[in-house]
Amino acid sequence: MTDFKAIKGFNVKSLAADPLNGGGVAGATWASGGNLNTTRQALAGAGIQTATLVFGGNAGGSNLAVTEIYDGTSYTEVNDLNTGRREFAGCGTTTATLAFGGPAVTEEFDGTSWSEQNDLNTGRETLAAAGTQTAALAFGGTPPITGKTEKYNGTSWTEVNDLNTARSRLGGAGIQTAALGFGGATAPVTANTEQFDGTSWTEVNNLNTAIALLSGAGIQTSALAFGGTGESTGTEAWDGTSWTEVNALSIGRTEFVGAGATNLAALAAGGQISGGRTNATEEFTAATITDTIKNEGQVYYNSTAGTMNITAVVYGTGAWASGSALNTGRLALGGAGTQSASIAFGGQVPPSTLFGETELYNGSSWTELNDLNTDRANVAGFGVSTAALCVGGVSPPSTLKALNENFDGTSWTEVNDLNQAKRSGYGIGTTAAGLYFAGVVPARTVNTESWNGTSWTEVNNLNTARDGLGGGGLATLGLAAGGQPGPGIQVELWDGTSWTETTDMNTSKVATASSGSAQDAVLMFGGEAGTQKHTEQWNGSSWTEVADLATARNAHAGSGNSVTTALAYGGAPGGITTTEEWTVPESVTNLVMSD
Numbered sequence: 392m393t394d395f396k397a398i399k400g401f402n403v404k405s406l407a408a409d410p411l412n413g414g415g416v417a418g419a420t421w422a423s424g425g426n427l428n429t430t431r432q433a434l435a436g437a438g439i440q441t442a443t444l445v446f447g448g449n450a451g452g453s454n455l456a457v458t459e460i461y462d463g464t465s466y467t468e469v470n471d472l473n474t475g476r477r478e479f480a481g482c483g484t485t486t487a488t489l490a491f492g493g494p495a496v497t498e499e500f501d502g503t504s505w506s507e508q509n510d511l512n513t514g515r516e517t518l519a520a521a522g523t524q525t526a527a528l529a530f531g532g533t534p535p536i537t538g539k540t541e542k543y544n545g546t547s548w549t550e551v552n553d554l555n556t557a558r559s560r561l562g563g564a565g566i567q568t569a570a571l572g573f574g575g576a577t578a579p580v581t582a583n584t585e586q587f588d589g590t591s592w593t594e595v596n597n598l599n600t601a602i603a604l605l606s607g608a609g610i611q612t613s614a615l616a617f618g619g620t621g622e623s624t625g626t627e628a629w630d631g632t633s634w635t636e637v638n639a640l641s642i643g644r645t646e647f648v649g650a651g652a653t654n655l656a657a658l659a660a661g662g663q664i665s666g667g668r669t670n671a672t673e674e675f676t677a678a679t680i681t682d683t684i685k686n687e688g689q690v691y692y693n694s695t696a697g698t699m700n701i702t703a704v705v706y707g708t709g710a711w712a713s714g715s716a717l718n719t720g721r722l723a724l725g726g727a728g729t730q731s732a733s734i735a736f737g738g739q740v741p742p743s744t745l746f747g748e749t750e751l752y753n754g755s756s757w758t759e760l761n762d763l764n765t766d767r768a769n770v771a772g773f774g775v776s777t778a779a780l781c782v783g784g785v786s787p788p789s790t791l792k793a794l795n796e797n798f799d800g801t802s803w804t805e806v807n808d809l810n811q812a813k814r815s816g817y818g819i820g821t822t823a824a825g826l827y828f829a830g831v832v833p834a835r836t837v838n839t840e841s842w843n844g845t846s847w848t849e850v851n852n853l854n855t856a857r858d859g860l861g862g863g864g865l866a867t868l869g870l871a872a873g874g875q876p877g878p879g880i881q882v883e884l885w886d887g888t889s890w891t892e893t894t895d896m897n898t899s900k901v902a903t904a905s906s907g908s909a910q911d912a913v914l915m916f917g918g919e920a921g922t923q924k925h926t927e928q929w930n931g932s933s934w935t936e937v938a939d940l941a942t943a944r945n946a947h948a949g950s951g952n953s954v955t956t957a958l959a960y961g962g963a964p965g966g967i968t969t970t971e972e973w974t975v976p977e978s979v980t981n982l983v984m985s986d
Contacts, residue, residue: 416628416654416677420638424658424672425465429457431670432663433477435520436648437488439824439867440656440674441887444485444500445648447493448661449477450668458500460485461660461672470504478646480520480529480563484824487524487845489543492516492532497543499524509547513539519563519607521570521587523823523844525806526797528567528587531575533559540587542567545845552591556583562607562649564614564629566823568799569777571611571629576603580620584634586611588777589799596633600625606649608657608675610821612775615654615675618644622665626675628654642671651675652824652865707976710938711926714958714970715756719748722963723815725772726904726948727779727798730754730958730972733950734776734798739768740966743787749798751776752950752958752970761802765794771818771827772948776800778822780842783830785814791833795847797822807846811838815858819908820866826885828871831858835876839890841866851889855881861905861949863913863929870910870929873900873918882929884910896934898925904959906951906973914954914973917962919945926973928954942969 427445434448434455441463448455456475459466472490479493486502495514498505511529518532525545531538531554538554554572561575568589575581582601585592598616605619612631619625622643627634640659647662655677662669717735724738724746731754738746747763767784774780777800784792791812796803809827816830825842832838837852853871860874869885879899883890900918907913911931917923917940924939940959947962957973 416637417635418638419628419655419675419677421626421640421659421673421675423641424463424660424674425461426672427661427670428459428466428468429455429670430668431455431457431661432646432668434646434648434661435479435481435490436650436660437481437483438485438650439652440650440658440676441867442485443648443650443658443660444481444488445660446472446481446488446490446500447476447479458505461658466672472505473498473507478516480518482520482522482527483524483845484843486848487843489520489522489524489527491520491527491529491543492518497548511548512541512550513537515539515559517559517561517576519561519572519575521563521565522567525845526567528563528565528570530554530563530570530572530587531558531561533576536577540592554585554592555594556581556585558583558603560603560605562605562616564607564609565611566778566821569611569775571607571609571614573598573607573614573616573629574602574605574619584629589801598627598634599636600627604645606647606659608649608651609653610823613653613655615649615651615657617649617657617659617675618647618662620645622663630654640673642669642673644669652821652867708938709928709955709973709975711940711959711971711973713941714752714960714972716968716970717757717961718750718759718968719746720966720968721746721748721768721961722946722966723768723770724948724961725770725781726950726958726960727772727774728752728776728950728958730951730956730974732776733958733960734760734772734779735948735960736763736772736781736798737767737770737784738948738961738966745786749803752960757970763796763803764805765792765796767792767794769814771816771830773818773820773825774798774822780806780818780822780825782818782827783809783813783816789833791831795842809840809847810849811836811840813838817860817862817871819862819864819869824866826866826869828853828862828869828885829857829860829874839885853883853890854892855883857881859902859919859946861900861903861913861915863905863907864910865908868910870907870913872896872905872913872915872929873903875901875919879918882934894933896927897936898923898927900925900927902945902947902963904947904949904962906949906957907954908952912954914951914957916940916949916957916959916973917944917947940971942967942971944969
């Protein structure tokens with residue numbers, strides 16, 4: 392008999408499957424939500440799991456114009472579409488929605504009512520959608536089966552490059568400059584998947600199962616495909632490279648609404664089921680067993696195989712390493728993206744030289760891209776390298792900016808401004824759903840504004856006014872940390888509605904930078920107070936000091952969506968070019984022991 396005396400600190404459980412496979416999207420499950428007020432199929436929708444707008448469809452007679460809003464619990468009827476229809480598409484948020492197709496009619500919803508806008512160039516049904524109300528993408532559809540793709544700029548539609556595979560009844564996800572199209576009907580059904588980069592479509596890895604009449608949710612690097620032909624319950628998750636089958640819907644359905652911001656949280660509502668139509672809603676939610684638990688290792692008894700299993704993902708010691716230097720040294724710049732795909736923009740060299748230069752880091756070197764339209768410093772940036780926002784800032788002598796510019800991977804475009812001009816605040820989220828908080832207006836402020844892909848709305852304030860802070864998370868679950876005045880260690884959590892104070896950092900951080908797109912996993916690095924090298928990691932309840940930067944700096948920029956990989960670049964003193972990469976090595980150990 393194997394001696395297990397050396398195994399300490401774990402509960403040994405009798406399980407039929409490895410619980411480590413239950414973390415994140417792999418263990419996500421579908422659960423019942425509130426029912427639609429109007430049972431229907433062939434409807435359209437937009438939004439996220441906890442805030443979805445559904446509209447139109449058919450219940451067996453005339454096409455419907457009925458519109459309902461879901462708040463995560465129940466549906467409420469609001470003003471109808473002007474044109475009842477079915478087999479069309481929608482995108483955006485509950486307060487800024489676009490409905491189009493079935494056949495060519497386009498309508499915008501402003502949170503209260505619908506208004507007619509310019510039609511699609513090609514009228515069609517059973518098409519797919521991506522994007523926001525002012526930056527939408529329509530692709531595929533019928534009749535006849537087409538690959539036609541059109542962009543909407545908030546006023547009119549323009550034809551761009553077609554899908555490589557013409558199809559109808561397909562799924563879609565993402566934004567206008569980074570979209571995903573998958574499945575659909577050609578002659579038979581297809582598993583084909585294509586990515587759109589704002590200009591053209593490229594074929595990538597297929598779905599595991601060819602299917603049509605499905606729905607999609609998420610973004611180009613984190614999407615979900617679910618339901619479809621034959622009232623399928625099948626669900627597949629996309630990680631930016633390949634599809635993986637995950638837990639199935641409870642109710643198989645076709646011609647239904649899908650919504651969601653990532654492959655970790657989605658919604659399915661209405662549709663056709665075996666024997667009729669349904670008003671049922673299901674919510675897809677990621678499992679609570681995550682890599683944080685997995686990294687500590689698990690011990691369990693596999694009752695099926697009769698073996699003792701130990702699976703451990705072991706994280707090594709994180710460290711900073713030199714990366715390639717920026718082409719333009721500067722401080723008070725903005726940044727967005729990941730360690731291997733990041734953009735740096737704006738900034739200054741004292742006393743008064745401002746920059747609009749934008750550079751792309753590919754994991755090896757920086758390349759100059761098109762400049763901002765307005766040179767400025769002390770900006771906030773968020774998003775990814777192909778879809779980012781540059782928000783606020785200052786220009787000489789001390790003119791505060793409310794400017795907001797959108798980067799599509801190639802160039803910057805001015806979009807709707809902040810409600811309040813400010814500098815030195817912080818931003819989190821995506822170009823479709825973001826949050827900007829704190830800053831100088833010219834006094835330090837608690838002001839928080841929410842971005843819905845189209846415009847900014849003032850929401851509940853921070854508890855402590857400050858500037859020069861960092862943060863992490865997304866628009867619905869965020870974190871604000873550090874900043875001045877005061878001790879520079881204060882931390883607050885955003886739950887989508889309000890801010891709550893939580894555990895302080897160990898070391899003051901002002902004019903700092905950070906990495907992390909999850910509220911419970913954020914890395915903070917550098918800052919003032921002697922120009923710091925200090926790095927701290929947040930795990931959702933406490934802060935831990937980890938390895939220092941090699942180069943002390945403040946007023947720098949940071950990129951990264953996790954605590955295991957990050958990028959620090961630029962900053963003071965003087966406007967340096969130095970880039971550093973943070974990496975935590977990991978190894979996997981799997982042991983199986985039997986009598």
